[in-house]
Amino acid sequence: MRILVTGGAGFIGSHLCELLLAEGGEVVCLDNFFTGRKENILHLMDDKRFELIRHDVIEPILLEVDQIYNLACPASPVHYQYNPVKTVKTSVMGMINMLGMAKRVKARILQASTSEVYGDPLIHPQTEDYFGNVNPIGLRSCYDEGKRVAETLMMDYHRQNGVDTRIVRIFNTYGERMLENDGRVVSNFVVQALRGEDLTIYGDGTQTRSFCYVSDLVDGLIKLMNAEADDIHQPVNIGNPSEFTMNELAEAVGRTSGKEINVRYLPLPADDPKQRRPDISRAQQLLNWNPRVPLDEGLKKTVDYFAARL
Numbered sequence: 001m002r003i004l005v006t007g008g009a010g011f012i013g014s015h016l017c018e019l020l021l022a023e024g025g026e027v028v029c030l031d032n033f034f035t036g037r038k039e040n041i042l043h044l045m046d047d048k049r050f051e052l053i054r055h056d057v058i059e060p061i062l063l064e065v066d067q068i069y070n071l072a073c074p075a076s077p078v079h080y081q082y083n084p085v086k087t088v089k090t091s092v093m094g095m096i097n098m099l100g101m102a103k104r105v106k107a108r109i110l111q112a113s114t115s116e117v118y119g120d121p122l123i124h125p126q127t128e129d130y131f132g133n134v135n136p137i138g139l140r141s142c143y144d145e146g147k148r149v150a151e152t153l154m155m156d157y158h159r160q161n162g163v164d165t166r167i168v169r170i171f172n173t174y175g176e177r178m179l180e181n182d183g184r185v186v187s188n189f190v191v192q193a194l195r196g197e198d199l200t201i202y203g204d205g206t207q208t209r210s211f212c213y214v215s216d217l218v219d220g221l222i223k224l225m226n227a228e229a230d231d232i233h234q235p236v237n238i239g240n241p242s243e244f245t246m247n248e249l250a251e252a253v254g255r256t257s258g259k260e261i262n263v264r265y266l267p268l269p270a271d272d273p274k275q276r277r278p279d280i281s282r283a284q285q286l287l288n289w290n291p292r293v294p295l296d297e298g299l300k301k302t303v304d305y306f307a308a309r310l
Contacts, residue, residue, distance in 0.1 A: 019219075068101065109154075125278060168220070194259070201264070203272070205245060211295055213297075
């Protein structure tokens with residue numbers, strides 16, 4: 001099996017490349033290194049079944065592959081708001097290019113969508129049939145709406161051209177190889193704790209997120225890619241349904257890092273969701289998938305990784 005992973009040098013992509021190689025696949029990793037890092041995949045470079053291409057998915061590319069995991073897109077607000085027009089292009093034009101390739105070579109394609117398609121949700125927990133509450137003209141919309149259009153393209157290519165598609169809606173994921181300046185809450189808290197700084201909480205800290213350790217997520221991606229079912233083309237939530245407030249997460253980071261924690265509260269950014277928790281019934285039924293790594297165990301590995309880097 002020859003497998004293309006776009007965004008393969010990124011946080012999630014590099015873990016995915018690693019596991020696909022371990023399972024015997026030939027892996028082509030494609031990345032433009034905007035948020036991806038060569039050091040994330042350096043240990044894979046000696047493997048004869050691994051190939052690295054520096055390329056931006058906005059530009060067409062011709063490759064012969066059996067499967068495509070399309071993970072290319074900055075995923076944290078700091079990075080996707082840096083150049084919002086480019087973010088939309090990556091989601092939309094990148095998706096068109098990857099779907100065109102999948103159609104031409106008859107490859108199966110999986111799109112890494114996001115829980116951000118639910119916006120600031122009015123139902124809780126979020127099920128795949130919820131249409132979402134997204135501000136189409138807000139600061140986050142370059143990412144939210146870009147991913148929503150990517151899902152539209154996936155379904156239209158499937159219905160019109162018979163492309164074999166999979167859509168995964170990824171909820172908050174954390175673990176080794178996150179960027180220090182990622183702007184996501186787990187990396188923010190861990191880096192601030194290790195540096196002896198105040199932990200920055202936006203709002204009053206009662207807003208919630210659900211945190212999935214990266215190995216659980218990658219396991220879910222591979223299971224979805226290789227699953228067969230009548231409605232497998234419909235979106236699937238992959239995330240950990242254990243829900244924590246930001247205040248609880250700050251306490252957990254303090255416990256795990258062994259640091260004294262002080263918290264600084266700042267105003268909540270525009271359109272920041274108040275609650276986020278996946279309903280994973282569909283993943284459980286279709287894929288027999290459940291997250292296995294509890295927050296304290298995943299945080300320990302994440303803290304150790306950042307401690308070594310810092």
